[in-house]
Amino acid sequence: MIRPYNMATGAAPFDVLQVADIGDVPINTFDLKKSVAIITEYYRGVLAHGAIPLTLGGDHTLTWPILRAVKERHGPVALIHVDAHSDTNEHMFGEAVAHGCPFRRAWEDGCLQNDKVFQIGIRGTGYSPEDFDWGRKQGWTCIQAEECWWKSLTPLMADIRSRIGDAPVYLTYDIDSLDPAFAPGTGTVEVGGLTTHQGLEIIRGCAGLNLVGCDLVEVSPPYDPAGNTAVIAANFLYEMLCALPRVAEAAAKNRK
Numbered sequence: 001m002i003r004p005y006n007m008a009t010g011a012a013p014f015d016v017l018q019v020a021d022i023g024d025v026p027i028n029t030f031d032l033k034k035s036v037a038i039i040t041e042y043y044r045g046v047l048a049h050g051a052i053p054l055t056l057g058g059d060h061t062l063t064w065p066i067l068r069a070v071k072e073r074h075g076p077v078a079l080i081h082v083d084a085h086s087d088t089n090e091h092m093f094g095e096a097v098a099h100g101c102p103f104r105r106a107w108e109d110g111c112l113q114n115d116k117v118f119q120i121g122i123r124g125t126g127y128s129p130e131d132f133d134w135g136r137k138q139g140w141t142c143i144q145a146e147e148c149w150w151k152s153l154t155p156l157m158a159d160i161r162s163r164i165g166d167a168p169v170y171l172t173y174d175i176d177s178l179d180p181a182f183a184p185g186t187g188t189v190e191v192g193g194l195t196t197h198q199g200l201e202i203i204r205g206c207a208g209l210n211l212v213g214c215d216l217v218e219v220s221p222p223y224d225p226a227g228n229t230a231v232i233a234a235n236f237l238y239e240m241l242c243a244l245p246r247v248a249e250a251a252a253k254n255r256k
């Protein structure tokens with residue numbers, strides 16, 4: 001059988017891991033708050049098998065219930081959060097459960113190692129300076145999009161890896177971190193975003209970390225009639241698979 005092989009990194013995930021598509025995560029279509037509880041319960045079950053969940057979404061709210069289940073299994077985690085938005089709002093339209101709030105909720109639940117939280121690509125029109133600074137006040141590192149322009153992000157990732165060490169890490173990748181020139185198929189596009197090359201540098205730069213889960217969220221295929229956004233998302237999820245500990249370890253050995 002011919003299995004996919006990552007030409008750039010030497011990773012061959014299907015040679016090293018058992019990989020399964022376990023289908024859709026159950027939700028309550030009519031109640032986001034109930035969905036959060038259902039999602040946490042579901043990931044408890046997934047994690048009980050010793051699996052590393054890679055999730056495609058969908059509303060970024062889902063990272064909060066996943067992080068709750070991850071905390072029960074691994075304790076508080078380091079977080080690499082790639083996004084145009086900080087998603088640390090206390091409320092949206094008075095609601096605590098919304099796609100602009102998941103990292104505030106995760107912080108409240110003690111899911112995060114605050115000195116090991118990295119937000120990359122943050123930009124756009126916020127409602128207050130608080131949008132960027134709230135996380136910094138908690139000890140998080142917020143790398144705004146402008147700091148990423150015209151640069152390779154490989155050195156940044158080397159720095160992040162050294163600061164995270166062997167702590168368990170969760171990678172959450174909002175597709176709107178990318179410039180809409182690449183990925184228009186999302187609900188909250190922001191100009192001045194990352195390139196797909198930088199996205200690859202970030203994800204490949206996670207190789208060597210103790211990744212315990214990843215997600216790729218906020219993809220909305222109907223907003224991109226050409227379909228490229230979904231293709232990028234699928235490729236990025238594959239790259240995450242290639243960066244998982246055992247896969248990256250085997251790839252590093254192969255390169256020697």
Ligand SMILES: [Mn+2]
Nearest residue numbers: 060083087174
């Ligand atoms: Mn987001």
